[in-house]
Amino acid sequence: MKSIAVLTSGGDAPGMNTAIRAVVRSGFHYGFEVYGVYNGFKGLVNDEIKKLTREHVSRIINRGGTILGSARFPEFIEEKYQLKAVKNLTKRNIHGLVIIGGDGSFRGALALHNHGIKCIGLPGTIDNDIPGTDYTIGFFTALNTAVESIDKLRDTSFSHQRCSVVEVMGRHCGDLALYAGISVGSEFIITPETGYDREKTLAAVQSSYQRNKRHAVVVVTEKMLDVHVLAKDIEQHTGYETRATVLGHVQRGGTPSAFDRVMATEMAEFAVELLSRDVGGKIMCLSGLDVIDRDIETALKMKKTVSKKRYGLLGKLVT
Numbered sequence: 200m201k202s203i204a205v206l207t208s209g210g211d212a213p214g215m216n217t218a219i220r221a222v223v224r225s226g227f228h229y230g231f232e233v234y235g236v237y238n239g240f241k242g243l244v245n246d247e248i249k250k251l252t253r254e255h256v257s258r259i260i261n262r263g264g265t266i267l268g269s270a271r272f273p274e275f276i277e278e279k280y281q282l283k284a285v286k287n288l289t290k291r292n293i294h295g296l297v298i299i300g301g302d303g304s305f306r307g308a309l310a311l312h313n314h315g316i317k318c319i320g321l322p323g324t325i326d327n328d329i330p331g332t333d334y335t336i337g338f339f340t341a342l343n344t345a346v347e348s349i350d351k352l353r354d355t356s357f358s359h360q361r362c363s364v365v366e367v368m369g370r371h372c373g374d375l376a377l378y379a380g381i382s383v384g385s386e387f388i389i390t391p392e393t394g395y396d397r398e399k400t401l402a403a404v405q406s407s408y409q410r411n412k413r414h415a416v417v418v419v420t421e422k423m424l425d426v427h428v429l430a431k432d433i434e435q436h437t438g439y440e441t442r443a444t445v446l447g448h449v450q451r452g453g454t455p456s457a458f459d460r461v462m463a464t465e466m467a468e469f470a471v472e473l474l475s476r477d478v479g480g481k482i483m484c485l486s487g488l489d490v491i492d493r494d495i496e497t498a499l500k501m502k503k504t505v506s507k508k509r510y511g512l513l514g515k516l517v518t
């Protein structure tokens with residue numbers, strides 16, 4: 200019997216467990232033995248590999264995080280570690296590997312693929328920053344968490360007539376801020392795609408104050424600026440008492456949304472089906488309503504598309 204394995208790598212995201220469960224169950228369906236690699240590429244090199252049973256993946260469909268653990272292991276760029284990983288897999292007759300992670304993890308997948316292991320990547324990150332797929336596993340769950348938190352902040356902002364400046368995750372991608380901003384009806388968003396324009400930001404918040412709005416919300420992608428400094432600036436120039444909140448890692452946890460569970464399950468099943476046909480070197484992508492496969496190399500070269508129409512929504516709704 201041929202064997203396959205599954206690992207999670209990079210930042211964890213809700214829905215990774217759902218995907219692991221689906222890899223194991225589909226693996227059994229296609230007649231594979233399925234192994235779990237613990238702690239990402241680091242565990243792969245250190246031989247932290249165990250056979251998984253149905254019991255290992257029972258009652259995890261709704262659990263956040265990843266039961267396999269994740270790790271950053273920059274050394275995996277070096278061929279000697281990649282060869283060690285290949286050795287650890289092949290001695291167990293593992294010919295296929297499902298890697299759930301971000302674009303960094305896909306570069307690791309490509310390296311292993313070039314050494315003869317059939318690899319399939321599943322996009323798992325809350326940042327939605329992977330080109331080639333409309334959405335990533337975990338994005339909508341993190342978005343729901345951000346929206347729920349901002350709604351709560353707005354309740355208290357309203358009571359005190361305050362402005363809330365909220366930092367969300369996303370790294371180089373503004374999708375979390377954009378979608379959260381639309382969902383909560385924010386005054387303004389600041390993302391890598393919009394850049395930071397101080398005058399426009401202050402003008403948008405001030406216009407809300409002048410219309411006697413009791414609350415205002417500005418959503419900012421992490422690393423764009425210091426939200427505490429921005430809050431002070433807004434307070435000094437708009438009339439609103441202003442507070443800054445950094446949502447932080449709370450956005451990474453929690454029960455995966457139904458959307459993330461369905462997408463994770465569909466992508467995982469497709470990945471295993473490809474491996475059953477001895478196909479590797481692909482990543483699973485959501486394109487419209489369909490899960491499709493793309494060559495890893497092609498996907499890594501693609502540029503993330505930004506919806507100008509969606510960015511335009513906020514400006515039209517504020518005034």
Ligand code: ATP
Pocket residue numbers: 208209210211240241270271272273274275276277300301302303304305306307308310323324325326
């Ligand atoms: P996230 O978007 O959540 O940060 P990611 O997969 O992009 O996820 P990275 O830290 O960039 O996170 O990559 C995860 C791991 O993938 C790295 O720690 C490393 O082990 C491996 N990796 C990254 N880039 C390469 C590369 N060029 N070659 C081989 N392995 C790589």
